[in-house]
Amino acid sequence: MPKNPNNQSKPVKGTETMNGAMKLFLAGLVAELYLLIIRRFYVTGTAVQMIAWFDYLVYLAAAGGVVFLAGLALAAAWRKDKKKRTIAWYITGAGAFLGGASGLIRLFNAPALSLLTVVVFLVMLLGILWQLYDRECAYALTILGLSLVVLWVCRKELSNMYLGVYVRVLAVAYILVLAVITLLARRADQKDGMLGSLRVLPASADVLPVYVACALSAAAMVIALISATAAYYAMWGLGLVVFALAVYYTVKQL
Structure with a gap:
């Protein structure tokens, strides 16, 4: 055990902001990958793939809504624990994106997909800038x-x-x-x-x-x-x- 616990190194604020920026970057990559998959199979896919994904998007939108509500419930349940509450908000955000993006693409097709591709990139970029x-x-x-x-x-x-x-x-x-x-x-x-x-x-x-x-x-x-x-x-x-x-x-x- 160290003689003086106060001398232990503490996390530097710069490290915390860099970690936050990396998390946003990875989240943006996952979101763009999801949109790329939809473009491949729903917008530019074969007729069979397009028909199948026309139904899949309904299920994905519903699943996103469930995940979103679960994240809100966890955030309320873990409101006194900062670490767990942060995880709950990540789950809430993932559910909101999955449900919202799937629903919009199902309703408006390619224009919504193109808009979301741009918006996700900008949100990721601006989030990183807000961190740094x-x-x-x-x-x-x-x-x-x-x-x-x-x-x-x-x-x-x-x-x-x-x-x-x-x-x-x-x-x-x-x-x-x-x-x-x-x-x-x-x-x-x-x-x-x-x-x-x-x-x-x-x-x-x-x-x-x-x-x-x-x-x-x-x-x-x-x-x-x-x-x-x-x-x-x-x-x-x-x-x-x-x-x-x-x-x-x-x-x-x-």
Whole structure:
């Protein structure tokens, strides 16, 4: 037994964040693999495979719902044990993805699969960034990532005679959300990172990246509303901004 137990090495915060980032990366890979399997057998498979998976997706959606409810029940039962509660939330998230993704693909087929493939990748990437980088950077990259998804939807469906109106409403609503986020960021900046009793940013945070992300996203959405073709170039522009911002904060972090 060591003479001074207090001298034992303690886990470093950086190690914990790296472990969290690796877990998100592995979860994202598993989710993308599941979507790849569905694409192989349901979207591009033979007629027999497509018919079979048309039924399988119903069962998978139901199974996901059961797993989701079981995870919630375990989280409630293990609420006093942090380690077990974390495991329960992992189970809940897995069930939500399995049920939600299977149900959406069953209802909307290939468009839902393509959208989920992009969303899973972005969620994985943004989750890793939230683990590794400053909060203001994480907020900015999250806003830009969501904007890329909305732009992708606009480019695909704005000209759709059935969904075009709904997509335009979504784009306008998203611009209003960006305006609200900008106002909340300004208020938090004036209150040293606090919104009421909730700390959303460090006291010394630089809110400029959040303002820039909201402004660029709103401009890109306006361009998308004018032209679906222009939305394609707006996506590339935002993608370059995301890459540049990620590189900048990576260098800053190092």
